[in-house]
Amino acid sequence: MARLLGVLVGLGIIGITAYGLFAWLWGVPSVADRPTLTDPKAIAEGKYLAAAGDCVSCHTVEDGGQRFAGGRPFDTPFGRLYSTNITPDATTGIGGMTSAEFYQLIAYGADSVWDPLYPAMPYTSFHNIDRDQSDRLHAYFMSLEPVAQPATPNALTFPFSIRPLMFGWNLLFASRAPFEARPDKDDAWNRGAFLVQGPGHCGECHTPRNLLGAMEGGEAALSGAVIGGMEAPDLRPQALAARGWTRADLATYFETGASPQGSAFGEMFLAVKNSLRLLSHDDRVAIASYLMDTTADAPTKGQKAVAAMGDAAHPNKEGQSLYLTHCGLCHGPQGQGMANTMPALKGNATLAQPDGRNLVQVIADGVKPEAMSQTAGYGPMPGYRDRLDTQQITDLANYLRADFAPGGAALPPLTADQVQQILQP
Numbered sequence: 001m002a003r004l005l006g007v008l009v010g011l012g013i014i015g016i017t018a019y020g021l022f023a024w025l026w027g028v029p030s031v032a033d034r035p036t037l038t039d040p041k042a043i044a045e046g047k048y049l050a051a052a053g054d055c056v057s058c059h060t061v062e063d064g065g066q067r068f069a070g071g072r073p074f075d076t077p078f079g080r081l082y083s084t085n086i087t088p089d090a091t092t093g094i095g096g097m098t099s100a101e102f103y104q105l106i107a108y109g110a111d112s113v114w115d116p117l118y119p120a121m122p123y124t125s126f127h128n129i130d131r132d133q134s135d136r137l138h139a140y141f142m143s144l145e146p147v148a149q150p151a152t153p154n155a156l157t158f159p160f161s162i163r164p165l166m167f168g169w170n171l172l173f174a175s176r177a178p179f180e181a182r183p184d185k186d187d188a189w190n191r192g193a194f195l196v197q198g199p200g201h202c203g204e205c206h207t208p209r210n211l212l213g214a215m216e217g218g219e220a221a222l223s224g225a226v227i228g229g230m231e232a233p234d235l236r237p238q239a240l241a242a243r244g245w246t247r248a249d250l251a252t253y254f255e256t257g258a259s260p261q262g263s264a265f266g267e268m269f270l271a272v273k274n275s276l277r278l279l280s281h282d283d284r285v286a287i288a289s290y291l292m293d294t295t296a297d298a299p300t301k302g303q304k305a306v307a308a309m310g311d312a313a314h315p316n317k318e319g320q321s322l323y324l325t326h327c328g329l330c331h332g333p334q335g336q337g338m339a340n341t342m343p344a345l346k347g348n349a350t351l352a353q354p355d356g357r358n359l360v361q362v363i364a365d366g367v368k369p370e371a372m373s374q375t376a377g378y379g380p381m382p383g384y385r386d387r388l389d390t391q392q393i394t395d396l397a398n399y400l401r402a403d404f405a406p407g408g409a410a411l412p413p414l415t416a417d418q419v420q421q422i423l424q425p
């Protein structure tokens, strides 16, 4: 017993020493302090970056929270975490934070080895923001009205509740490199790449993660991931083209949340409402150019497939009649939708996602009303979980995939088992 204890203590000491050594060698890079910028131009540029970074969605409690005062919960496999107050309040916010500390937190996820952030804060993407841009962000936040709102304590499980441990994770998984433009690509592509990989942090939802929760790189980047039961779909150029997207339609979707390929809902609705639609037209086109890899706006494979449809080899009478009974009134008998009030389902990209997850989830649980502004947005869509059984949802989904989805003929039918899997809470 005593011997075991000795071994454990020994291992503990070795562990702490090794950790200390690592931290000393690869600790938070030091950053020179600079005075807080106060000129209106810098503040305006910071405000724009804050919109591109969608800081407000995460740092504000939904439904009536004070802007940027924090307290939005994040449920992780390791427990619950809350965002913090980033208004310039001296005691509860970031009023005492220097521009150097601010940059270290944004880009490295830590201003000291002992006090790193959890990666619910997307420093894993924000490292692409450089120091000058960070100083502008800092200037903007310092120019806001301070809000006194103390942080909500986190409820993380042991050992994840030990904050310094995250530093090891940071060393393994969080890049510190600022964005580097690729000389073989044009300006629009590079601007789009910066916005997507940096402030826009699109990969935090759209890129799959490894077992330790880090985004995968290389080919897997932006290849789609499940988040909160919904699929943040594959955004790689071929996948977007196969679902019928064009560069122009993507730019419209980012501006209005609506497009011939459908509307933004759930988390993506928030990304459009709080961030993408506030960007300049050129920046939205740049994002689309990067995602589609600047393909020309000629009809894509997906759209040709839409045009060629309508003669499904195996007519699905059950699915069609369910559609006409439950959905046709709103989405139109031919799935054509209604301008500004109902998204079209004919040619809808959600239908063309290979795994069918979002289609099944939306049929089961509907969509809550999503107002983009005072005058634009969509009303609610009801859920059918209690009205349709698994087989009916399967028939309906397969009808929509075969007859309405871009490239529908090539989509494999879903089985009732697959649908059941998706429906499980």
Ligand code: HEC
Binding pocket: 049, 050, 053, 054, 055, 056, 058, 059, 074, 081, 082, 083, 084, 085, 086, 093, 094, 102, 105, 106, 116, 117, 118, 119, 120, 121, 122, 137, 199
């Ligand atoms: C996806 C959600 C998310 C987004 C987007 C986000 N944050 Fe955060 N942020 C968090 C969370 C969660 C924390 C708290 C992390 C922790 O406690 O370890 C945090 C912490 C911070 C901190 C550290 C505060 C402190 O007191 O230590 C700063 C600074 C910060 N965020 C600034 C920003 C800025 C600026 C933006 C926009 C460019 C932004 N955040 C966007 C989730 C987010």
Ligand code: HEC
Binding pocket: 261, 262, 263, 264, 265, 323, 326, 327, 328, 329, 330, 331, 341, 342, 343, 345, 348, 350, 351, 358, 359, 362, 363, 367, 368, 369, 370, 378, 379, 380, 381, 382, 384, 396
């Ligand atoms: C009361 C009208 C109404 C009915 C009935 C209705 N929907 Fe919807 N549906 C909507 C609205 C509105 C949206 C857009 C929600 C948003 O983006 O906020 C939507 C969104 C969708 C989406 C997501 C795609 C997109 O582009 O937004 C799918 C898929 C969908 N509906 C399928 C169906 C199916 C299948 C049925 C029948 C089981 C159905 N809907 C019945 C109103 C309706």
Ligand code: HEC
Binding pocket: 195, 196, 200, 201, 202, 203, 204, 205, 206, 227, 230, 231, 232, 233, 235, 243, 250, 262, 263, 264, 265, 266, 267, 268, 269, 271, 276, 287, 349, 350, 358
């Ligand atoms: C907080 C998570 C989250 C973030 C951040 C996010 N997305 Fe999404 N995105 C989703 C989800 C979930 C969907 C599926 C719902 C829908 O289609 O509206 C989606 C859908 C989309 C679609 C529609 C694809 C289709 O075929 O229907 C596009 C395009 C898209 N996202 C682009 C982006 C870009 C570009 C960014 C970064 C600027 C981004 N997303 C950031 C979660 C996110």
